[in-house]
Amino acid sequence: MTGWEKLPTNITPTEVGTTYDIYATWLERNNVNYNTVLTSNDYSVAEKLLVLKEMSTARDTLSTADLYPVTLGYDGLKPAISLISTPTRYTGTPTVITDYTPFGANKSFTIAIDYRFEHKTSSVAKEAVLLSCYDNTNESVQGFKLFYNPSAVGTPVPQISFGSTAS
Amino acid sequence: MLVLRHRAGENILYIYCGADNTGLATTYSSSNFRKSITWSSINSDAKIVLGGTNISNDSSIMNATGTLYSVKYWEEDLGEGECLQLANWCHETMNFAV
Numbered sequence: 213m214t215g216w217e218k219l220p221t222n223i224t225p226t227e228v229g230t231t232y233d234i235y236a237t238w239l240e241r242n243n244v245n246y247n248t249v250l251t252s253n254d255y256s257v258a259e260k261l262l263v264l265k266e267m268s269t270a271r272d273t274l275s276t277a278d279l280y281p282v283t284l285g286y287d288g289l290k291p292a293i294s295l296i297s298t299p300t301r302y303t304g305t306p307t308v309i310t311d312y313t314p315f316g317a318n319k320s321f322t323i324a325i326d327y328r329f330e331h332k333t334s335s336v337a338k339e340a341v342l343l344s345c346y347d348n349t350n351e352s353v354q355g356f357k358l359f360y361n362p363s364a365v366g367t368p369v370p371q372i373s374f375g376s377t378a379s
Numbered sequence: 380m381l382v383l384r385h386r387a388g389e390n391i392l393y394i395y396c397g398a399d400n401t402g403l404a405t406t407y408s409s410s411n412f413r414k415s416i417t418w419s420s421i422n423s424d425a426k427i428v429l430g431g432t433n434i435s436n437d438s439s440i441m442n443a444t445g446t447l448y449s450v451k452y453w454e455e456d457l458g459e460g461e462c463l464q465l466a467n468w469c470h471e472t473m474n475f476a477v
Contacts, residue, residue, distance in 0.1 A: 253449075264475060277476055285470035288461055292451035295429065299448040302430030306442055312452065315423040320387045320456035323427070324465045326380050326448040340443035343450070344432040347425040355425040356383065356392055357432065359443065370381070374392040 250280050254291065257284055292324070302342065314345055315355065325358065329370065334362040339371075382466040386456045393459070395466035427452070 249255045249263045260282050295309055314321040327342055334340075339359040346355035354375060360368035384393040426433065429450060431442025449470065457465075 280475045281472050282475060283470050283472045284468075286464045286468040288451070288453070288457060288465055290453060290455075290457065292453055295427065295450040295452050296447055299446055300429070301444075301446045302442070303444050304431065304442045306431030306433065307429045308433050309427040309429065312427060312454065313424050314385060314427065315425050318387045319454070320385060322382065322384045322453040322455065322457040322462060322465075324380070324382045324449070324451045326450075326470065327445060328448070329443060329445040332444055338439055338441045341432050341440050342430065342443040342445045343447065344428045344434075345425045346428070346432055346434050347423040348433045348435070349424065354423050357440070358381065359440070362441075362443075370396075372381075372383070372392075372394055 250282060253283070253287065253294065256287060257282070288324075315347075327358070327370075329360050329368040331360075331366075331368045332362055333365075337361065337363045340368075380466050380469045382462045384456060384459075384462050393462065395462045 246263050246266075250260055255263075264280060264282065293312075312321075313319065314323070325343060329340070329342060332340070339357070340362045341357045341359040344355065344357040344359075346357070356372060356374040359371055359373075361371070362368075380396065382395040384395070385391070386393075427450075429447055432440055434440065
């Protein structure tokens with residue numbers, strides 16, 4: 213958890229008549245704004261729960277029925293680059309992210325995709341692509357695509373292919 | 380939730396999806412929550428495209444209708460353990476009240 217390393221090493225849990233609140237110290241040293249922490253994806257669940265604990269002890273700053281959204285989930289140990297800032301619905305107009313070349317020489321990548329298809333039944337056996345990574349300047353285009361088959365009946369089955377677009 | 384992973388120097392795409400392994404099929408192998416796909420060679424200037432593709436000369440593909448809730452990208456290989464955890468814990472927002 214970011215900030216813990218700033219705690220003094222000679223900390224003692226209890227001082228004379230006072231409980232040394234290690235959580236409060238962490239918050240103080242990070243200049244934490246409660247609202248920022250709770251609504252940001254940059255903080256872990258543990259950090260958000262910590263903030264909730266602090267808020268419950270600081271009742272003078274709260275009003276009854278105040279709501280605090282906490283998003284549970286795992287965000288990885290290392291900070292990610294968010295390619296979209298908010299959930300986005302796509303209806304046929306793609307957005308090209310020009311900042312990165314995942315398959316460039318000597319490059320590794322990890323990408324986490326939270327998505328949902330809307331099933332549009334079509335008699336045409338095309339592949340409906342929601343996210344892809346291809347080189348459109350290379351005739352033997354290679355990369356990956358996340359897609360489903362709209363001519364199939366029922367709930368869309370997500371598929372991934374890696375290689376040329378025809379793979 | 381889907382996690383894709385690629386390591387420099389390999390022609391392999393590793394795929395991880397949630398614990399429910401019924402949702403994802405690939406053109407290469409049967410359903411599984413962890414799999415890898417190998418391609419003959421990758422040397423590409425490919426860009427990530429959200430909501431469809433940047434390919435104009437392939438009539439067999441179209442842009443889908445759907446929602447991307449989050450797309451997170453790391454310019455490094457996070458490793459298998461991290462990828463499995465990412466794929467298995469979807470984000471869910473809960474409201475707490477005082």
